[in-house]
Amino acid sequence: MHLSTDLGVWIAALLTLGILSFLYKDNPAYKLCEHLFVGVSAGYYVVLNYFSVVKPNLLDKLFGPGPDYFLIVPLILGVLLFSRFFPKGDWLSRWSIALILGVYPALRITGFGQGDFVEQIHGSMLPLWVPGNPAATVNNWLLIGGLLATLIFFFFSKEHKGALGGTAKVGVYFLMVSFGASYGYTVMARISLLIGRVMFLLHDWLGVLHL
Amino acid sequence: MGFVTWLAKLDRRWIFLAMGLLVLGPLIRPLSLPLTVSRPVQGFVNAIDAVPHGSTVLMSCDYDPASIPEMVPMTRTAFRHLLSRDCRVVITCLWAGGSGLIDSVLTEGAREFPSKSYGQDWVNLGYKSGNEAVMVVMGQGIINAFPRDFRGNACETLPIMRSVRNYSSFPLLVNISAGYPGTKEWVQQVQARFHLPMVAGVTAVSAPEYYPYLQAGQLQGLLGGMAGAAEYETLVKAPGLATRGMDAQSLAHIFIALMILLGNLAALPQRSSGGKS
Amino acid sequence: MKREVPLFLTAAIGLFMIASFFVPHHWVSVPADFLQACAIIIVAFGYVLGGANVLRVNLEGISRREPDWGHKIVLVVSLIVTFVIGIVDGMRAHGSFPAEGSGSKWIYDNLYATMSATMFSLLAFFIASAAFRAFRIRTLEAGLLAVAALIVMLGRVPVGDVMTHGLPEQIRLGVLQQWIMDFPQNASKRAILIGAALGVMATGLRVILGIERSYLGGEE
Numbered sequence: 001m002h003l004s005t006d007l008g009v010w011i012a013a014l015l016t017l018g019i020l021s022f023l024y025k026d027n028p029a030y031k032l033c034e035h036l037f038v039g040v041s042a043g044y045y046v047v048l049n050y051f052s053v054v055k056p057n058l059l060d061k062l063f064g065p066g067p068d069y070f071l072i073v074p075l076i077l078g079v080l081l082f083s084r085f086f087p088k089g090d091w092l093s094r095w096s097i098a099l100i101l102g103v104y105p106a107l108r109i110t111g112f113g114q115g116d117f118v119e120q121i122h123g124s125m126l127p128l129w130v131p132g133n134p135a136a137t138v139n140n141w142l143l144i145g146g147l148l149a150t151l152i153f154f155f156f157s158k159e160h161k162g163a164l165g166g167t168a169k170v171g172v173y174f175l176m177v178s179f180g181a182s183y184g185y186t187v188m189a190r191i192s193l194l195i196g197r198v199m200f201l202l203h204d205w206l207g208v209l210h211l
Numbered sequence: 212m213g214f215v216t217w218l219a220k221l222d223r224r225w226i227f228l229a230m231g232l233l234v235l236g237p238l239i240r241p242l243s244l245p246l247t248v249s250r251p252v253q254g255f256v257n258a259i260d261a262v263p264h265g266s267t268v269l270m271s272c273d274y275d276p277a278s279i280p281e282m283v284p285m286t287r288t289a290f291r292h293l294l295s296r297d298c299r300v301v302i303t304c305l306w307a308g309g310s311g312l313i314d315s316v317l318t319e320g321a322r323e324f325p326s327k328s329y330g331q332d333w334v335n336l337g338y339k340s341g342n343e344a345v346m347v348v349m350g351q352g353i354i355n356a357f358p359r360d361f362r363g364n365a366c367e368t369l370p371i372m373r374s375v376r377n378y379s380s381f382p383l384l385v386n387i388s389a390g391y392p393g394t395k396e397w398v399q400q401v402q403a404r405f406h407l408p409m410v411a412g413v414t415a416v417s418a419p420e421y422y423p424y425l426q427a428g429q430l431q432g433l434l435g436g437m438a439g440a441a442e443y444e445t446l447v448k449a450p451g452l453a454t455r456g457m458d459a460q461s462l463a464h465i466f467i468a469l470m471i472l473l474g475n476l477a478a479l480p481q482r483s484s485g486g487k488s
Numbered sequence: 489m490k491r492e493v494p495l496f497l498t499a500a501i502g503l504f505m506i507a508s509f510f511v512p513h514h515w516v517s518v519p520a521d522f523l524q525a526c527a528i529i530i531v532a533f534g535y536v537l538g539g540a541n542v543l544r545v546n547l548e549g550i551s552r553r554e555p556d557w558g559h560k561i562v563l564v565v566s567l568i569v570t571f572v573i574g575i576v577d578g579m580r581a582h583g584s585f586p587a588e589g590s591g592s593k594w595i596y597d598n599l600y601a602t603m604s605a606t607m608f609s610l611l612a613f614f615i616a617s618a619a620f621r622a623f624r625i626r627t628l629e630a631g632l633l634a635v636a637a638l639i640v641m642l643g644r645v646p647v648g649d650v651m652t653h654g655l656p657e658q659i660r661l662g663v664l665q666q667w668i669m670d671f672p673q674n675a676s677k678r679a680i681l682i683g684a685a686l687g688v689m690a691t692g693l694r695v696i697l698g699i700e701r702s703y704l705g706g707e708e
Contacts, residue, residue, distance in 0.1 A: 008594055009598070012598045012599070015598075015602050019606040019610070020609075022610060023227045023610065023613055024224065031559050032559060032562060033603060035556075035559040035563040035566075036563070037604070038542070039542075039563040039564065039567040040566050040603075041604075042539045042570075043539065043568065043574065044308075044570050044574065044592070044596065044600055045307050045538070045539060046535060046536050046538075046540075046571055046574075047571055047574030047578060047585060047592070048307055048338065048535075048574075048586075049340055049533075049536060050532075050575075050578070052337055052339060052340070052585065053339060053341075053532035054532050054533070056358045056359040056583065057358065057532075058529050070522060074526040077526065078530050078533030079533070081530065082537060082540070084537065085540075085541075085544070090705075091490040094493075094494040094703075094705075095497065096530050097494065098495070098498045098501070099498075099523070099526060099527060100527055100530060100531070101695055102502040103524060103526075104342075104527070105691075105693075105696050106501075106502045106692070106696065107344065107347060108343070108399075108689075109506060109688070109689050109693065109696075111343065111399030111400050111403070111404075112399060112689055115400070115402065115404075116685035117682060117685040117686065119403060119427055119429055120427060120678055120681050120685075121682065122427065123423065123429075123678075124427075124678065142671050142672060143671055143678075144675075145675070146671070146675025146676060147675045147679050149675075150675065150676045150679030150680070151682065153679075154683050172629060174675055174676040174679075176632040176633040176636070177636045177668065178636075178672070178673040178675075178676035178677055178680075179633050179636075180632065180633040180639075181636050181637070181640045181668055182419045183633070183636075183637040184636070184637045184638075184639075184665075185418050185419050185435065185436065185644070186415065186615070187467050187619075188464070188641070188644060189281065189414050190608075190611040190614075190615045191459075191615075192280045192281050192415065192460060193277070193278075193281075193611065194230070194231075194234055194612035195280055195437070195460065196279050196452075197605060197609040198231075198234050199280070199452065200602075202238060202239070211455060221620075223617040223620070226616050226617050227613040227616070229616075230612060231613075234612075244645075244647060244650055246646055247646070247649055247662050250666065276604040277604045277607070277608040278608075307535065308604065310586075314588075339528065340528060340531045340532045341527055341528030344525075344531075345528055347524055351517070351521050355521065355525070356525075363584035419673060419677060420677055422673065422674045423677050423678040426674055438644050457646055458646075460645050461645040463616075464641045464642055464647065465642070465647060466616065468638050468641060468642060470623075471634060471637075474623055474624070475625050478624055
């Protein structure tokens, strides 16, 4: 065992154990770590956005050599966001939000339309008969049939009765399989996060793990 | 007290303890279980291997420290893979909490290639807020979105950026992402709009939702979670943290499966008494 | 005017941005790029606003001696210290943030990254507890979900292939898992993607056309 001599690693290890103590029960050590985390995150994000975006993309270009005077617009709109702190003037922030809500929905409409809607339908145009490969044929039928059955399940404009109801039921079965698969992958994700923390404690702090 | 009754009354903290021990054990005493490489991971490697030597590749690392065990092994291995093929790499980050971590990972990875220099063979452009808007602005000009790199240098002065204009300057996009903004947005805004070939490494939570993109050819390869990272390390013969973690992952999965079965066993008496009344 | 101007701006900018997807002419693409650059900068200001709001809310909580006000002091002090150290480091390093060897990098590595990673690692324990207490197989659908979950969970890790090593290749857990991901799971996820795409496009149009106005807040 080679205990770390780095003060930072010791503080990190103690904070890790403080947060993990929540598993026993909620306690002041956990609450301290939680509030410390929120404070550090908020302070860090503010400074990061200033030096990563506001300074290089706005201030340097507006007040530097060969200034781009059009950038006075985002400067004013950005400052107007802070009008939310003043009850009488908070309506001014709506102008800044209006620009955001003009740009992003438009990007998402075209992005989802092209990337998700058109391309996914294109990807579903599969051959229903693959010569010499019965497995591929069955799988393609499964893919297209499952897709249609699930889409029919999400069609709520007509009551799910008769043939429509039966197809929707098949769609539900496909959905359950996909939720089960997602659950399996989610389990893997959560456990790997714990593995990472345990590796830190064993390798970086206690020095009992050799990688 | 019967076994089933004992199960029904089990304090969850015993479950927490068992989980902790099952993760700890294999890390201290590895089981060295063999890994099988899956097709999506093979596709990821093939796509990078198909990139001509000396090309400049765009790599977007969109994650923060919460996803270190899954994302860092992927980033490290992909970065090494690209540098070993004499590719030049331009890295961006769209998550506020990730830029410091990613720079550390890249700097450490670059030390294994002393002949590769920062600014010439690789550059970290750092973080930019704006999500999809950044992706589309990069389509007109990478420097439009990133006038300076992570270290404060003006991008137009860096040798690697002289040959980079927009997405047409790259043969491939390697995206390592943990959520929003990430792979989905890159597919929608960049792959679909600018037709840039793309591979992705994602967290296991989001991996299932990207299989349709993989099947449709919008993604040429996909790494899903720590297992995907471990398979990638195996394929490029560079076992690392992900490979080391797979034994613990295996035992933990068996434990979860057992918990599902035991939980239903513990609930059986309640169901049968409910049925009788 | 306090509502009409923002609604008009949203509609005009939104429709213009949709048009820019289809029209490559520089009369459209140059203003569209400018609008996107503005959006990037305003989002950054939004983060600054968020940090300031966290400070304001917690300072109010401390002055009113709300429960946990002692912990709120820790929050406020850590926020201010991180901010001040960050500004000083950023100015010294000519905009590089967080620079290697700086106080901000130390705070990032040993405080922020550590606590962020550990907070999420708690989920591993809760998912085990939830699997025991909440995962109940009472119907055919739940059974289907459970079977798929078990196959994928065990097939995705090396132990799955070890457990089914002696079986024919087509029914080994690893192969079954991959088949589930490639076909039945894929079909359902694709349907969800297509449905969600329709929903996002509809909602986006509602926002742009001013039908959805909740972002404007109160009546005035």
